[in-house]
Amino acid sequence: MRARLLRLRGFRIDPMKVDLIVAAALAIVSELEAWVGTVGGRERLVITVAGPLMAGTVAIRRRYPASAGITAGLLADVVAIAWKPPSIVSYGVAWLCSMYALTVWARPRLFAVGATAMALPTLVAFAITGAPRGGVGFTVITLFVMLLVRRIVGDRERRAQLAERERDLVAREATLEERARIARELHDAIAHNVSMMVVQAGAERRVLDRSSGSTREVLETIERIGRGALTEMRRLVGMLRSDAPDPLTPQPGLDDLPTLITQVREAGLPVELHVEGERRELPVGIELSAYRIVQEALTNALKHAGEARASVHVRYGVDSLELEIADDGPGAQAPVASGGHGLAGMRERVALYGGHLDTGRRPSGGFAVRVLLPTR
Structure with a gap:
């Protein structure tokens, strides 16, 4: 043992x-x-x-x-x-x-x-x-006590093992559900870009004259491969669809953070948004993941930080994107948030792009979430 x-x-x-x-x-x-x-x-x-x-x-x-x-x-x-x-x-x-x-x-x-x-x-x-x-009485009492103690301790250990298995199962289900959710979101974003490529390739092919045969063939190949990729993506992601209908709205990005901040303020948590560095277009998946991470962190702060103020810092580096979401509340944040799975969802999104996630209590009080996402 x-x-x-x-x-x-x-x-x-x-x-x-x-x-x-x-x-x-x-x-x-x-x-x-x-x-x-x-x-x-x-x-x-x-x-x-x-x-x-x-x-x-x-x-x-x-x-x-x-x-x-x-x-x-x-x-x-x-x-x-x-x-x-x-x-x-x-x-x-x-x-x-x-x-x-x-x-x-x-x-x-x-x-x-x-x-x-x-x-x-x-x-x-x-x-x-x-x-x-007196040996018989002592022996009988000893056996009774041993059986009673073994039963009590055994029941306690079985309950503890069952609770641990249930926690592991819930964690695995949460991870799988979050991965499916991320895949569905990325599909919606990537499918839009591929669709644009297919449409533009088809439009360009139609306006070419007959003398540009090689170019026409290249564009036809691009259009055919793009349509095939869209079909396979829909087939694969169709297996990840949940029973609940997905909203038919564009996936959010960093440009939507001001709207998110306004919604959180109206819900009762004062939030300040600070952006450092030159704003530039990032891959759609990184934009989406960054938005969701900020959303999850602010939802946790709204639910668990109590009377607090929060701040969101977005820093554009040369080859990275840094996020810091912090609050000064006395409450201890729980790693669960509605719509996603709190810290589990953040870890999945950060790991998808090979980034780094750091969460914990601040020395000055409150809770902080720090994320580094490579953009190259």
Whole structure:
């Protein structure tokens, strides 16, 4: 079993090393209780031998929970049947630790073997000799508690695993849906450009005279390939269409940001738009992705930032486009926004163009989304 690392004030603590330390401490304490405490005679000899052995099971309980529990159970049975249960704290603590490992971490078959190994010797000895006294009641109570704890912990772990699987499924579905949405949007934008190429090639072919045969053939080839590309695009993207009808409107771009900013202001979030660098035409997909990223970020700010102000910075670089959407609200933004899937959608759009996305809380307060999209 792979032990998880515990964190304590920035330090990583390996639970297996903790068990080694605890086992060593219990072994030392058991010897002190044997030789410095009030025990004596045969019990001292039993504690001297059995105490460190019982403590040793704690050292292996995470890696071999069944072995640790079975060993601890059998050792306790042998000691109880041959002499009597030792009356020292370290011995009992080590036994509890190993039995907990058997109960919670062992596989079902090994747990059944361990529970049987722990209970059977005492029950058989009591049936034959009538000793140890009180052993049957203690064994029955121990078995009941082990089964109860295993049931409670098992139910909790199953619920946690089910919740984790559901979260993974939701995340995968969100990613697939967002990719389909991006593909549909890009299809609408690219199909428009290809259609223009086909129309212009056809128009030019029709006005050429008969002496320009080679040019006419080239234009016919362009027109034919363009129409074929449009047909294949429609066929492929048709599989990505959702049941909800897509709006028949042009896909937005960076020129539509002022309208978006106005809509967000009217919804109650003060927003300022700042544009740096020389405005130039960018590939239609980048324009669309940049607009959607700003839209998602402002929607998140509107829903989660509370009383806040926001700003949108658009920077045109030589070969890149930079976006920064920030707010100064006290609320923690959730990575979900209506219409898309929040940060998941942003990551998909940025990854599509090999860009970089950085999101998180600002040192001065608020939340910021920073995007770098290469334009070449």
